Amino acid sequence: MSRVYNFSAGPAVLPESVLKEAANEMLDYRGTGMSVMEMSHRSKAYQTIIDEAEADLRKVMGIPDNYKVLFLQGGASQQFAMIPMNLMKNKVADYIITGQWAKKAWQEAKLYGQANAVASSADKTFSYIPDCSDLPISADADYVYICENNTIYGTKFHTLPNTKGKDLVSDVSSCFLSEPVDVTKYGMLYGGVQKNIGPAGVVIAVIREDLIREDVLPGTPTMLRYKTHADNGSMYNTPPAYGIYICGKVFKWLLSMGGLEVMKARNEKKAAVLYDFLDTSELFHGTVVKKDRSLMNVPFVTGDTELDAKFVREATEAGFVNLKGHRTVGGMRASIYNAMPMEGVQKLVQFMEKFEAENR
Numbered sequence: 520m521s522r523v524y525n526f527s528a529g530p531a532v533l534p535e536s537v538l539k540e541a542a543n544e545m546l547d548y549r550g551t552g553m554s555v556m557e558m559s560h561r562s563k564a565y566q567t568i569i570d571e572a573e574a575d576l577r578k579v580m581g582i583p584d585n586y587k588v589l590f591l592q593g594g595a596s597q598q599f600a601m602i603p604m605n606l607m608k609n610k611v612a613d614y615i616i617t618g619q620w621a622k623k624a625w626q627e628a629k630l631y632g633q634a635n636a637v638a639s640s641a642d643k644t645f646s647y648i649p650d651c652s653d654l655p656i657s658a659d660a661d662y663v664y665i666c667e668n669n670t671i672y673g674t675k676f677h678t679l680p681n682t683k684g685k686d687l688v689s690d691v692s693s694c695f696l697s698e699p700v701d702v703t704k705y706g707m708l709y710g711g712v713q714k715n716i717g718p719a720g721v722v723i724a725v726i727r728e729d730l731i732r733e734d735v736l737p738g739t740p741t742m743l744r745y746k747t748h749a750d751n752g753s754m755y756n757t758p759p760a761y762g763i764y765i766c767g768k769v770f771k772w773l774l775s776m777g778g779l780e781v782m783k784a785r786n787e788k789k790a791a792v793l794y795d796f797l798d799t800s801e802l803f804h805g806t807v808v809k810k811d812r813s814l815m816n817v818p819f820v821t822g823d824t825e826l827d828a829k830f831v832r833e834a835t836e837a838g839f840v841n842l843k844g845h846r847t848v849g850g851m852r853a854s855i856y857n858a859m860p861m862e863g864v865q866k867l868v869q870f871m872e873k874f875e876a877e878n879r
């Protein structure tokens with residue numbers, strides 16, 4: 520068996536210890552004589568799995584009691600519709616457009632009400648986060664929406680926007696559990712877990728209780744109401760059972776690592792190795808304004824598309840895989856989520872140094 524260094528933006532690298540544990544439990548989960556994949560979600564064993572997953576996530580993030588944790592399906596993209604359907608009481612919301620995912624969410628919200636783009640960084644290919652300290656927030660906005668870490672462009676809100684008292688809704692898919700967060704600053708945060716937590720198929724939403732309402736937009740399907748899932752402990756219907764089980768293991772891994780303060784310090788150190796190299800390299804360049812750089816997704820280019828392609832090819836042969844940039848941006852992107860070891864980043868930088876020397 521040989522494992523590569525996987526820099527995929529998602530689905531992405533998971534902690535090896537978690538994968539090994541899952542492998543050990545594959546045929547017989549703790550004496551039940553079956554895999555978690557084969558288990559009724561109404562069984563006692565499974566109830567314990569989902570209860571522990573929620574309790575551990577609450578511990579890891581410090582989620583206050585007045586917030587619900589929901590395990591949902593449909594990907595982060597499903598939330599682009601669920602959010603306006605459930606939260607647009609006045610049918611008005613303000614969106615900050617910092618990349619493709621925010622733009623998609625904004626466009627979807629327009630199907631349900633008045634969705635205003637109150638700021639955007641489209642003018643410079645989303646290479647920065649706009650100043651959000653004094654935006655023209657709508658007086659009757661039901662919420663202000665951001666994509667907190669822009670997976671494709673490699674930017675991150677290091678300061679949350681001033682929402683002028685409106686509830687903040689944040690897509691945290693690609694920075695979920697990468698550093699501590701103050702949940703009370705959000706009305707809702709959510710993310711697909713396939714970036715930094717677990718296998719594709721699970722979306723976790725953390726929502727303040729008063730935002731989970733009966734009076735959603737008319738025609739909202741039962742399955743797309745937060746209340747349906749909140750009232751049924753995320754088990755109104757069959758949940759993505761195996762995915763939640765793996766997420767639960769990752770929460771335990773995070774706790775054993777020392778929690779999110781420790782992860783943040785690790786992630787900062789890891790990202791610095793790559794960014795410091797990009798800042799001194801004569802061949803490779805980062806594409807993002809320094810102060811807005813993401814700790815998780817690091818895009819870079821040589822400025823020559825053929826050389827970019829050569830780099831991706833040779834890197835793949837050397838065991839550094841999935842470094843090709845998003846199809847809309849080109850170049851390269853290294854996603855260095857929680858489970859990417861420091862060693863992987865150091866070795867990638869060594870490889871880049873060698874490539875630079877050979878291709879000067």
Ligand SMILES: *Cc1c(COP(=O)(O)O)cnc(C)c1O
Pocket residue numbers: 529593594595596597620666668669670690691692693711714
């Ligand atoms: C990947 C991603 C999405 C889309 O996720 P799906 O689960 O494929 O719908 C949305 N937002 C962000 C920030 C992402 O990184």
